[in-house]
Amino acid sequence: MDLTFERGDANSPRGHALVYFRDNANPDSVAATYLILLPVSVDLQKYIPPFLAGQMPMGGEADLSAFAFPPAPESVESYEYLLSVAEERGDDLIFAGNRPLADAANMMGVIGEILSEYGDRYRIGAPSNPELGGAGDSAGSAETVAPTDYAVDNVVYEMMSEADQLGELTKLTGRLRFAAEGGDEETAGEATAHMRAIAFHVAENRNIDRLIDAALDKSEIGGQLAQLYLERAYALYREDYLRVKALDEDIERTNA
Structure with a gap:
């Protein structure tokens, strides 16, 4: 996945980013989504009323530590607006290329891939934090090579x-x-x-x-x-x- 960090460091992402695209048919049209990697794991089961708890996937293991919202990019007024917001909020600003923005299903898949790659870069760039699965973790088995603290492609799979x-x-x-x-x-x-x-x-x-x-x-x-x-x-x-x-x-x- 070709990601251009126009603001922020590709080797050490902040954990929150505005990702934007330009439309294949109309490059002046810009759409964006927002990525968030939470610094703590969130067990959604704790916040669900008891009578709804049984409907949560995988019982108490329901976790949402990384997500993109909206799940498909939404139109924004301009690139300058995104740059201004990223600077004010301290976000990474990432250009993810020209895409067919009208194809929402395809764009959801693309965003899922970007979320996965962004999470991988974040973990690699944070070796001192074992919660993030960085380089400081032992890699003794295939299951520890790619930690599952983050719900990889969570939004796409849910849909x-x-x-x-x-x-x-x-x-x-x-x-x-x-x-x-x-x-x-x-x-x-x-x-x-x-x-x-x-x-x-x-x-x-x-x-x-x-x-x-x-x-x-x-x-x-x-x-x-x-x-x-x-x-x-x-x-x-x-x-x-x-x-x-x-x-x-x-x-x-x-x-x-």
């Missing part, structure tokens, strides 16, 4: 249908298996972080954590289990409970 979420999980599982088998810890860590982010937005009984563990297992059994857990998630989505029962039995036999 997806479950069918799309499962499709993304399928692609990420293949990427994670390939990276794990090849010893590519960086790619494995990134894939794991994305899968955990999606897990916030699907029902807990989809067993995404077990899917990740199986995908990280380099053995043939690990590959078989990963496929079974994926099929099980799809069967639950289709409400095909006979298939779910059969898959549970297959998983139990494979684990034996």
Whole structure:
């Protein structure tokens, strides 16, 4: 992702940024969104009334430590306005290129990628803070290479249908298996972080954590289990409970 820091340091972001785009068809048209990386983890469950708590994704693990709002860029009066606001507020100001601004769905995906990269740069630039997962952290496993304190691409995944979420999980599982088998810890860590982010937005009984563990297992059994857990998630989505029962039995036999 080509990000031009017009204000701020690309190697040490502030943790809050105005990101703007120009329209492909009309470069004079400017739209922007705002990125925020919170310095503390936020458990949304604590602030939800008890009668609504059961509707929160993944129970008490619902976390919102990084987000972009609005989720797709909105038009602003001018570049000069953005520059003035960034200077007054002490924000990073980032130019993210010319894009088809009318395509909101595409722009949400682009912003999700930018949020992920901005968060990565922030963590790398803050090695003394273990909460941020900077260079000072140990990197003993694929799961610690890309910390999940931040809800990576949280906004994009939240807006997806479950069918799309499962499709993304399928692609990420293949990427994670390939990276794990090849010893590519960086790619494995990134894939794991994305899968955990999606897990916030699907029902807990989809067993995404077990899917990740199986995908990280380099053995043939690990590959078989990963496929079974994926099929099980799809069967639950289709409400095909006979298939779910059969898959549970297959998983139990494979684990034996």
